[in-house]
Amino acid sequence: MLHRLILNMFLVTACLVFPALQAAENPTVLITGSNRGIGLEIARIYAERGWTVIATARRPEATDDLKAIRVKHPNLVIEQLDVTDHARIDALAAQYRDKPIDILINNAGISGGHENAKFGEMNYDVYYEVHRVNVIGPTKMAEAFLPSVVMSEQKKIINITSGQGSIAKTWGCCTIYRSSKAALNMMMRNISLELKKKGITVGLISPGFVKTGFTPGLDLPMMITPVESATKVVAVIDEYDLEDTGTFLGKDGQTWPW
Ligand SMILES: NC(=O)c1ccc[n+]([C@@H]2O[C@H](COP(=O)([O-])OP(=O)(O)OC[C@H]3O[C@@H](n4cnc5c(N)ncnc54)[C@H](OP(=O)(O)O)[C@@H]3O)[C@@H](O)[C@H]2O)c1
Known part of the structure; x- marks a missing residue:
């Protein structure tokens, strides 16, 4: 941890002295469903860090909050993407084929x-x-x-899952959603085993119980804001490395039962 801190301090100092170095070295993150909720706040955090942010949204015409971030951080680009449209996914991936993408964040969910x-x-x-x-x-x-992630420095594919995807539940609820997140966990666990040899970290992070459009009208004491959730999720992503690949973590970095 100490040597990471010293390295970070060195990099920050180097970037202040040589701004060109910063431009050359800035990592890139791509986020799905980044126009609102947790995805929006994750996009904001990386933009404020000076990263290149490829912020994707189903309807770019409804991305006022992203556009407001872009005014201050022109390193944020907005791209149209519905994750059910495979032709569009292929076209966007082809557009960025020569661009290293350090972190792909699969955040969009219903x-x-x-x-x-x-x-x-x-x-x-x-x-x-x-x-x-x-x-x-x-x-x-x-x-x-994958080709863009492979050519990057950090090589991470991070999935925003849910504690609801844990098979260890003892009370019934939300069968469709739970089964989808359990399936996501299994798929990404498998992909992590295949991609470990390429040096790619595949992460599964539960973001907590968050007040977003996902939880309309709910305001319970254990709920957190999208800003709090995104801050914790990004801190977990920072520490997620190849040793952790394929693990199911909570917003505080704790291991979730499958
Ligand atoms: N909120 C919670 O308590 C909670 C808890 C555990 C896990 N999560 C997970 O956290 C992630 C983000 O949720 P949130 O709370 O931020 O929800 P949210 O505020 O409802 O945002 C969901 C995002 O996903 C996008 N989306 C939906 N369908 C899409 C599609 N087909 N293609 C691309 N984007 C699509 C939405 O875009 P539009 O604006 O176009 O609809 C929106 O940007 C989800 O994966 C969710 O399962 C949330």
């Missing part, structure tokens, strides 16, 4: 709603859609952007 997830009254259209967004989307993103 819950599908409790009313659609009651056993006996399952809404199977919603079931498919939630898995398309929460499981297949991140998998396709990891495949498509």
Whole structure:
């Protein structure tokens, strides 16, 4: 830890003295679903660090908060991306094929709603859609952007999962969402085993119980703000390395039961 701190201090000093060095060395992060909620605050943190931020959103016309960050941090670019649109994922990956992407953050996610997830009254259209967004989307993103991650310094594919994806639950709820995050965990665990030999870290992070559009109308004492969640998630990402690859961590860096 101490030698990392000293190295960081050296790099910050070097960047102050040689701004050109900073431009050449700044890492890049790509975030899905970055127009609101946790993804927006993660984008803000990296932009403030001076990173190149590829902030993706389904509807670039509805990205006022991202545009406000971009005014102060022109190192943030907004790209259209729906993670269920595989042709668009391939096109965006091709656009960035020669650009190292240090961290790919699969953040976009949907819950599908409790009313659609009651056993006996399952809404199977919603079931498919939630898995398309929460499981297949991140998998396709990891495949498509692998060349850019491989050529980067940090080589991380980070997935925002959920404690709800833990099989160890003892009370029933939100079957569709839970099964999607459990499937995401298994998929990324497998991918981590394959990619470890390429030096790529695959991470699974649960961001806490967060007041966002994901939890409409909820204001419970254990809930945190998107800023608090994103700050903790980014701190976990900072420390996530190849030794941890394929582990399921919480927002405070604790190990979650599968
Ligand atoms: N909030 C919590 O308590 C909590 C807890 C555990 C895990 N999580 C996870 O944290 C992640 C972020 O959630 P949040 O709380 O920030 O939710 P949020 O405020 O509802 O934001 C969700 C984001 O995902 C985007 N999105 C949805 N479908 C998409 C698609 N097909 N393609 C691309 N983007 C899409 C949304 O874009 P639009 O604006 O276009 O809809 C939005 O930017 C999710 O993976 C969620 O499962 C959240």
